[in-house]
Amino acid sequence: MHTAVRRTLFASLSLLMTVGVARAHHSFAAEYDVRRPVTFSGRVTSVRWINPHVRFSLDVADPAGVVTNWQFEMGAVNGLLRRGWSRDLLKVGDTVTVDGYLAREVMHLANARVITLSNGRQMSGGTMPDPEK
């Protein structure tokens, strides 16, 4: 298993909190914490092309080999298609790396900002943090 949690162990620990409610087409700031950037690598276990957010999940192993399934959220289907995504770019079984931001309340959920595909190609997840106030 060559998947790895890079700099996020603190995250999984601190996320052993309440399981919150992810809302539909929400404000970034309401759901994700821009102060908690994370990077995960793992094997894709599901991909769902649904609105208003495309979702996928990864099996991510920590250094001790404990595997956790993480959920990731991208932008809406139409926005992703318009910026060059297609359904076959991300498939179950692929090994990918995701840079994103942790959810504020929901366990094992992150926003996917950049996805590095198995061939090294980097794709935007089609979401953005709210601007600094």
Place this chain on the structure above:
Amino acid sequence: MHAVRGLPLATLVLLLPIPIAAQWLDYPAAGVPARADGSPDLTAQAPRASDGKPDFSGIWRPERNQRCPPDGCPDNQMSEQFLDFGWGMPSGLPYQPWAAALVKDRAARAGKEDPTSSCFPGGIVRLHTYPTMNKIVQTPSLIVILSERETTYRQIFLDGRPLPADPLPTWKGYSVGRWDGDTLVVESTGFRDEGIWLDRKGSPLTEAARIIERFRRVNVGRMEVQITVNDPKAYTAPFTVTLNEYLVTRGDLLDFICLEERAEIPGTNPR
């Protein structure tokens, strides 16, 4: 008889190869004049419909004037007015005290209760600021605005009918339009008292509201929409915001059923 004769043709059509760009992501808009190098001439004179009126037909998107984070502008930049409809006004929107308190509370929670987050419509003001596309279909007596995000329609009647006297409040209200020279003037009333936000920070709209939109197609590529909101219940004075919208020269509306995630992912059922 016609139906029988039509069958082989229909079968033939079905057997034709399906184009790769099945969703018309890059399909060029009709009627856009081209420069010598083939690129769309967006500053050319605005087109006119067969009745001589300015033609607003086409797909439009809001201006992307949002400030960018320090590491650069990402690809789904929005409009500042989406976040704060009073952006650019020296004192912001002229809230009544109760509305100011409400907005402060909603903004403090990062707009978490935004009805559009629960897949409700955004109302006619946010139709102009939500960072997705709208398609305008224009006839001499009716203009229809198709919203990609909401998968809804808005009707603007140009057939001379009056606004309803005592309308049942709705998300989009009731809209009638008339021409003032080359400007389309649309007046709307009959909005719901709750659930319509003007922006993500939560500026309210009430049943008392009357909205005037003045649509002007500046050239092929740009439309200016001047929106005047007169809602004495929520605001101390009428206010006017002018927005730019830009023609989408390639592509088309795509399916967007906001409830898919809520139906499929446990725990996403809001409230």
